[in-house]
Amino acid sequence: MEKYSLLQLAKHALSGHRHWPPAWRSPEPKQSYDVVIIGAGGHGLASAYYLAKKHGISNVAVLEKGWLGGGNTGRNTTVVRSNYFYPQSTHFFEHSLKLYESLSRELNYNVMLSQGGVLTLGHSRHDMEILERWSNSLQLQGVDAEMMTTEQIRRHTPLLDTSRAARYPIWGGFIQHRGGVARHDAVAWAYARGADDRGVDIIQNCQVTGIRTSAGRVQGVETGRGYIRADKVAIAVAGHSSTVAAMAGLKLPIVSQSLQAVVSEPVKPCLNGVVLSGLVHAYVSQSDRGEILIGGGTDRYPSYGQRGNLPLVEETLAATLNLFPRFSRLKLMRQWAGTVDISPDSSPIIGKTPVAGLYISGGWGTGGFKAIPAGGETLAHTIASDRPHPLIEAFGLQRFVDGALIDEGAAAGVAH
Amino acid sequence: MMQIECPWCGKRDEEEFTCAGQSHIQRPQNPRQNSDSEWASYLFERSNPKGVHLERWRHTFGCRQWFNLARHTVSHEILAVYPMGAAVPEHISTAGDGAVEEVVA
Numbered sequence: 001m002e003k004y005s006l007l008q009l010a011k012h013a014l015s016g017h018r019h020w021p022p023a024w025r026s027p028e029p030k031q032s033y034d035v036v037i038i039g040a041g042g043h044g045l046a047s048a049y050y051l052a053k054k055h056g057i058s059n060v061a062v063l064e065k066g067w068l069g070g071g072n073t074g075r076n077t078t079v080v081r082s083n084y085f086y087p088q089s090t091h092f093f094e095h096s097l098k099l100y101e102s103l104s105r106e107l108n109y110n111v112m113l114s115q116g117g118v119l120t121l122g123h124s125r126h127d128m129e130i131l132e133r134w135s136n137s138l139q140l141q142g143v144d145a146e147m148m149t150t151e152q153i154r155r156h157t158p159l160l161d162t163s164r165a166a167r168y169p170i171w172g173g174f175i176q177h178r179g180g181v182a183r184h185d186a187v188a189w190a191y192a193r194g195a196d197d198r199g200v201d202i203i204q205n206c207q208v209t210g211i212r213t214s215a216g217r218v219q220g221v222e223t224g225r226g227y228i229r230a231d232k233v234a235i236a237v238a239g240h241s242s243t244v245a246a247m248a249g250l251k252l253p254i255v256s257q258s259l260q261a262v263v264s265e266p267v268k269p270c271l272n273g274v275v276l277s278g279l280v281h282a283y284v285s286q287s288d289r290g291e292i293l294i295g296g297g298t299d300r301y302p303s304y305g306q307r308g309n310l311p312l313v314e315e316t317l318a319a320t321l322n323l324f325p326r327f328s329r330l331k332l333m334r335q336w337a338g339t340v341d342i343s344p345d346s347s348p349i350i351g352k353t354p355v356a357g358l359y360i361s362g363g364w365g366t367g368g369f370k371a372i373p374a375g376g377e378t379l380a381h382t383i384a385s386d387r388p389h390p391l392i393e394a395f396g397l398q399r400f401v402d403g404a405l406i407d408e409g410a411a412a413g414v415a416h
Numbered sequence: 417m418m419q420i421e422c423p424w425c426g427k428r429d430e431e432e433f434t435c436a437g438q439s440h441i442q443r444p445q446n447p448r449q450n451s452d453s454e455w456a457s458y459l460f461e462r463s464n465p466k467g468v469h470l471e472r473w474r475h476t477f478g479c480r481q482w483f484n485l486a487r488h489t490v491s492h493e494i495l496a497v498y499p500m501g502a503a504v505p506e507h508i509s510t511a512g513d514g515a516v517e518e519v520v521a
Binding site for chain 2: 240242243251252253254255256300301302303304305309310311344400401402403
């Protein structure tokens with residue numbers, strides 16, 4: 001792998017940037033691997049990277065039915081944060097945020113992490129009480145969180161309508177300063193490049209059509225490009241978790257729904273970090289290119305159509321314009337949707353399955369992007385040692401049988 | 417935008433309705449005799465097909481009546497509307513459950 005550096009940039013500039021090597025190979029699939037990972041999104045690629053790097057397992061294939069990073073990894077709103085509520089979630093997501101903070105150096109690839117803060121708004125006395133409780137819980141767990149008054153919010157984000165006459169008056173809020181955004185494509189590409197460099201085969205346009213098991217143990221996967229034998233198989237396919245798990249006879253506590261986002265035309269920098277409101281179901285940030293990026297809640301019925309419906313867009317935009325009246329003349333450039341796999345407690349399902357040698361990383365719902373580094377690292381550990389990593393012990397399928405749900409509906413619900 | 421044929425009110429926009437998820441889930445007859453895992457299965461596991469889904473809907477901002485829909489989860493095409501408690505109409509096949517058939521919307 002050619003290291004990216006200023007020196008390399010200068011060297012390639014001399015030859016007109018015509019000789020940069022590809023960032024990863026496109027190999028033909030072999031007949032067998034130690035580990036097959038289904039899904040070359042952020043989680044699948046990160047898992048492959050850490051398997052090779054930390055566990056010395058590089059005879060790994062990552063199979064992708066479309067193109068690398070073309071599912072939810074390329075469709076999310078790129079928010080990273082760790083302001084969950086329960087310790088199990090906070091520990092995991094805080095670890096993930098810490099990995100994000102050093103990811104560009106780790107992978108020698110600029111993931112454009114921009115920690116402009118994630119500001120959560122409160123619109124009533126009751127909202128404020130909940131935000132106090134939430135931020136206190138975070139502080140006790142060593143995660144940065146700070147309450148803000150309306151006046152502080154007005155100075156932090158002057159575009160917000162902080163007047164008392166606002167449709168949704170802002171009573172205050174709390175901010176996680178270390179939260180922010182990162183470039184989603186870069187995260188997928190960086191892990192792909194790092195994994196490929198360590199010998200992992202990333203095979204695109206290779207759809208898995210079946211999972212072969214024998215006596216409760218996984219044998220391999222049927223694909224559009226032939227049968228591939230593997231002792232261990234991991235499913236990291238976001239919205240399609242249920243359909244792929246069903247190939248191994250598993251039924252999951254998952255419902256797939258559409259989650260939409262829109263971006264406006266690019267404008268000059270005017271917004272710091274991410275602003276979100278759980279009450280009105282909207283969150284807003286500005287990309288490095290200047291587009292205002294707006295997201296909301298999920299469409300309210302099961303769907304695998306990566307389109308999204310119009311009523312939800314209308315609802316989200318109406319809410320956003322009430323918060324930011326000055327955005328009313330922005331033109332929207334694009335709208336899109338991803339298929340998100342929602343679990344009953346809005347927490348991920350990651351770890352082992354009842355089928356020996358079959359692992360799953362799913363149920364990330366509306367917030368999988370922020371979890372990519374820690375999700376990959378812990379899944380790799382789980383695959384390598386066949387024991388759940390301590391950070392994800394609480395997030396296994398068994399919790400639904402034990403009744404040990406980790407109900408993060410409030411923290412995960414709108415703040416993706 | 418879907419338009420849903422309410423059995424009582426006729427065709428209305430989807431905004432008037434609420435989806436309450438998978439239909440035909442049977443509560444176990446003797447919950448006390450179920451294992452925890454059977455109970456978890458009843459409470460949480462869902463078919464979540466990429467294909468025809470049988471689901472409960474309510475005309476929340478209309479007549480408030482409940483009914484069942486057979487709807488395709490990729491194209492959102494509505495294949496049948498039938499009353500609560502009724503059996504699945506015969507022409508509806510959910511054989512695609514869990515399969516990976518690609519359906520072009």
